[in-house]
Amino acid sequence: MRVAVIQLAYGDGESVAERTARVTELVRRQRGHDLVVLPELWPAGGFDHRHWPERAEPVDGPIAQALASAARDAGVTLHGGSIVESGQPQTADGRGCWNTSLVFSPEGRLVATYRKIHRFGFGQGEPKLMDPGADIVTVDVPVAGREPVRVGLSTCYDLRFPELYRALLDRGSEVFVIPAAWPKPRIGHWTLLGRARAIEDQCAVVQCNTAGSHAGHEMGGHSQVVDASGAVLVQAGPDEEVLSVEIDIPTIHQVRTAFPVLADRRL
Numbered sequence: 607m608r609v610a611v612i613q614l615a616y617g618d619g620e621s622v623a624e625r626t627a628r629v630t631e632l633v634r635r636q637r638g639h640d641l642v643v644l645p646e647l648w649p650a651g652g653f654d655h656r657h658w659p660e661r662a663e664p665v666d667g668p669i670a671q672a673l674a675s676a677a678r679d680a681g682v683t684l685h686g687g688s689i690v691e692s693g694q695p696q697t698a699d700g701r702g703c704w705n706t707s708l709v710f711s712p713e714g715r716l717v718a719t720y721r722k723i724h725r726f727g728f729g730q731g732e733p734k735l736m737d738p739g740a741d742i743v744t745v746d747v748p749v750a751g752r753e754p755v756r757v758g759l760s761t762c763y764d765l766r767f768p769e770l771y772r773a774l775l776d777r778g779s780e781v782f783v784i785p786a787a788w789p790k791p792r793i794g795h796w797t798l799l800g801r802a803r804a805i806e807d808q809c810a811v812v813q814c815n816t817a818g819s820h821a822g823h824e825m826g827g828h829s830q831v832v833d834a835s836g837a838v839l840v841q842a843g844p845d846e847e848v849l850s851v852e853i854d855i856p857t858i859h860q861v862r863t864a865f866p867v868l869a870d871r872r873l
């Protein structure tokens with residue numbers, strides 16, 4: 607499976623419209639990949655809490671439509687990162703707002719949505735403004751010349767909760783995709799935990815972080831793709847960068863057969 611990871615850098619001076627035009631152009635340039643991945647909350651700004659309410663939109667809103675058409679033009683499965691989703695609150699005290707990842711097929715159809723389960727911010731930002739997701743989501747990504755690859759979805763802070771990845775593994779995931787707006791001061795956790803999830807679940811891991819500085823926070827970059835034995839196949843630096851890498855899917859299953867640790871689980 608050929609994967610492109612678009613590690614975007616953005617600052618406060620770029621409007622959502624300008625950023626969307628730039629991002630969709632970058633996606634269109636990734637023709638030939640099976641899967642293209644964007645970072646968490648790139649349209650609204652990962653830490654730009656102040657602007658989230660006015661930038662919230664439904665999963666068929668203008669950002670989704672722009673991403674759908676870019677996926678179709680490039681002929682790729684597009685993990686469009688996440689948006690601030692607005693919708694009907696699902697509980698009496700619900701906010702009707704989620705951090706929602708969108709996945710589009712190469713035909714431009716919305717084939718999966720994932721609402722971030724673990725909200726980051728310790729009482730500010732996400733826990734204050736957003737509702738948590740409740741569903742574990744996988745999506746089957748078509749790959750030329752072989753059966754589809756099962757991809758498990760999660761977002762940023764979710765990376766710190768290994769039980770989510772076990773649940774994704776138990777639903778057949780072969781690859782985990784993790785868009786993020788992970789800050790620079792804890793970037794060592796980001797790279798290490800990505801490798802940890804790969805090793806403990808024997809899955810390949812695709813991590814797409816944000817770069818640049820916005821809303822007073824410096825993002826850490828260092829997007830990476832890790833194989834199912836924990837080796838880093840490719841890693842970005844601190845700035846905007848597009849990674850392109852081949853994940854060998856049969857190798858994932860060879861790793862599981864050669865070192866069958868998952869068969870020794872005792873719960």
Ligand SMILES: O=C(O)CCC(=O)C(=O)O
Nearest residue numbers: 726762763787788789792
């Ligand atoms: O867990 C962390 O250190 C960062 C998480 C984060 O920034 C997020 O989930 O948006």
